[in-house]
Amino acid sequence: MQFAADEGGPEGAPPDGRRPPVRNPADDPATGFDAFYAARFERLVVQLYAYTGDMAQAQDVVQEAFARALPRWEKLSRYHDPTAWVRRVAWNLATSRWRQLRTFNAFARRQREEHVKGPTPDRVALTAALATLPPKLRRAVVLHYLSDMSVAEIAVQEGVADGTVKSWLHRGRAALAAALTDTQAEVRDV
Template identity: 80%
Template sequence: MQFAAEGGGPDAGPAARLGPVRRATTAEPAVSFDQFYAAHFDRLIVQLYAYTGDMAQAQDVVQEAFARALPRWEKLRTYDDPTAWVRRVAWNLATSRWRQLRTFRAFARRQREEHVNGPTPDRVALAAALATLPATQRRAVILHYLSDMSVADIAAQEGVAAGTVKSWLHRGRAALAAALADPRAEVPDV
């Protein structure tokens, strides 16, 4: 006795076993895959939609099941109910996607448990002040102070002289100092 589902040998469980194969006789008209697809596609989508609750997922798994049936059509069309084979494959695909989604959600929950503190007011102020600098000064300040690059390395990367980078750093620091100065701080009389 043969079984209709892939891997549905004698040791397979009842969910994998779909029933015995019936060979078509010469008197029976041969059904083309296109006819089979047209006759059963919509009905299978409705069934899988009821199972998954998601129309897009139902369409995807049914389409995938038919794609897997196409290269096996000569064998499948001899089954008593080739629709049962396609339905079982689609059902297994939907179940597999649920398992993958469950694993993903568990992973995402574990990742969300690590709380990262938000930026401090000082960081927000620094980011806002950096955004006001011209692009060349901003890059020089970031590369020098945050990336620990030397003036020579920045000059080589930017394709300019070291003196130009020093000028950008000086102007950038001065602009940042002015932007970050506390307006409530007492200004000494000069």
Template identity: 60%
Template sequence: MSSPAAGAGEDSFEEFYAANFQPLMLQLYAYTADVGHAQDAVQEAFSRAWARWNTLARYERPAAWVRTVALNVARNRWRRLRAAQAHARFHQHPVVEGPSPDRVALARALATLPENQRRAIVLFHIADLGIAEIAEHEGVAAGTVKSWLHRGRLALAAELADLRTGEQHV
């Protein structure tokens, strides 16, 4: 890998990296108490330094810039973690029980219906939409919706009866 500023300053980026990675990583490890987080922060800082190497190579102490960036990366990570933990504490979702056996049977039975009949039944019986609203939503005549509902209910009743007795339609 060649440096974007080959010849800029006394050291190439590769030499700068080789000379400074380990000491900076140890400093960040002492700060974070986590080797993985320290390595991530230092690598991120060196990535940012690489993009600015033409400018940084002229700094009196480019390693100080990398250290500052690495510390900021580690601090920002802690802030995000604290915010996520606070959010999780204050926005805990209650544990919701799974669906009842009847609801599972209904979902299975609905899945066997043609899509237009299934959609009509769901919109009418679960979403509480009227025939006219479903017709408008589907772009069909009200009579078509009534037909879908009638056929869907008949097929649904037969399917639910079969599920109760253990039979299956093929």
């Protein structure tokens, strides 16, 4: 249907009957970035997932790339392919994270290397002998001789009298001596 120039057309239509031009949402800086993001986010995540092998990391780097694109959108929107810019930034972020992870893993491996000698036979024998003591005696011996706690401090911690702690220490030393003597006899017999 053609409208006469003097009649005017439907609301918003020019009087000559032509339709107004359709605006591209990317032309409007306010909505352009939202449309750009919505149209390209998933595809970029898939691409970065293929590169990183980790979906969470792919989502993170693509999100970061879009976050960096937002303040530059006015300039980026005029690029022939703004997606290429976002993809390159995401790719660089993923590569940087990979390098950081590689450096961290190398550091962690060095830290896990054993820098102390293994336990001596005496330490193994003492640990085995301590394991044979009842829990109260073992706790008293460990706290007193290895943690350097006084009898009074152990008594407060355990909620008992000083004499009780002294008794536990006496019985613990006697049991340890017997266990260690038995261990030394076994070693000599072998």
